[in-house]
Amino acid sequence: MLEAKDVTKSFRSGDGTVTAVKSVTMTVANGEFVAIVGRSGSGKTTLMSLLGALEQPTSGMIFVDGQDITRLSPGELVHYRGQKIGFVFQSYNLVPNLTATENVMLPMEFIGVGQGERRERARKLPDQVELTGARQERKPSRLSGGEQQRVAIARALANKPSIVLADEPAGNLDTQTSSTIVELLRNLSRPRGPRSFSSPMTLRSPIRQTGCSGSKTASSR
Numbered sequence: 001m002l003e004a005k006d007v008t009k010s011f012r013s014g015d016g017t018v019t020a021v022k023s024v025t026m027t028v029a030n031g032e033f034v035a036i037v038g039r040s041g042s043g044k045t046t047l048m049s050l051l052g053a054l055e056q057p058t059s060g061m062i063f064v065d066g067q068d069i070t071r072l073s074p075g076e077l078v079h080y081r082g083q084k085i086g087f088v089f090q091s092y093n094l095v096p097n098l099t100a101t102e103n104v105m106l107p108m109e110f111i112g113v114g115q116g117e118r119r120e121r122a123r124k125l126p127d128q129v130e131l132t133g134a135r136q137e138r139k140p141s142r143l144s145g146g147e148q149q150r151v152a153i154a155r156a157l158a159n160k161p162s163i164v165l166a167d168e169p170a171g172n173l174d175t176q177t178s179s180t181i182v183e184l185l186r187n188l189s190r191p192r193g194p195r196s197f198s199s200p201m202t203l204r205s206p207i208r209q210t211g212c213s214g215s216k217t218a219s220s221r
Contacts, residue, residue: 002028002051002163007060009046020046024060028163033189045167052085052165053077065162082111086156088166088185092148094140100126100151101136107158125154129184146177153185164189 009021021043028034036044049055051062053069062069064084072080094103104122113121126136129150140148149169156164166185170178 001030001063001065002026003063004051005061005063007047007050007057007062009043009050009055010058021050021057030162031189033186048165048167051163052087053081079111082107083159084162086159086161086164088149088152088156088164088169090168090171092140092145092152092172094148094151094155096140099137099139100131100143100147100154103140103151104154104158107155111159113159121158125157126151128157128188129154144177145173146181149173149181150184153181153188157188 004024004026007021007024008019010017010019012018024047036047038044046055050057053062053072057070060070064080069077069080095106098106101122104125105118108118108121126132131147131150131154135143135147140151143151153164153166153169156166164185169185170181173181
């Protein structure tokens with residue numbers, strides 16, 4: 001479970017202070033599919049960075065599986081991000097000289113997963129995101145945009161994260177492929193075993209929306 005309590009993030013800008021995120025409170029249950037929506041500049045990306053421990057809030061608390069991540073040391077935050085969070089980016093961020101399978105294996109190496117298990121997970125995950133056959137051994141330059149995003153999603157799932165954060169995962173794709181990727185993420189967020197994951201992300205037609213408007217955040221079911 002992910003829970004944010006009265007989270008605020010402010011930055012110094014010139015002689016003043018800009019509040020990018022103000023007093024956000026939200027809860028995301030395991031297996032829940034959530035979208036953070038709002039106009040440009042409303043703080044969506046900043047909020048995602050806070051939830052993913054890429055930035056620390058100015059005030060407030062963020063709990064993941066009962067642990068307040070705002071109290072973690074820098075070293076503990078590195079471990080937390082590797083173990084608990086899967087990131088999906090609009091621009092894919094794949095390593096160009098690695099195959100799809102090798103890209104999926106990469107985050108597992110960073111947290112010490114054994115080679116045999118890395119290969120086994122990297123064999124199964126592309127199938128789970130419907131990237132099959134010879135495409136698994138192609139490098140990103142030989143994959144379509146939709147296929148590259150499937151690799152990025154498989155990579156995000158590689159370390160069995162508690163949460164998947166996807167920042168405009170369909171932003172660079174055409175309408176039909178965007179709908180396919182969003183539906184894939186929706187299906188993956190549904191509990192399928194003892195370890196489900198929740199996925200706050202920015203996209204259209206969510207099951208539940210959490211909206212950012214200026215410095216304020218509102219939630220509706």
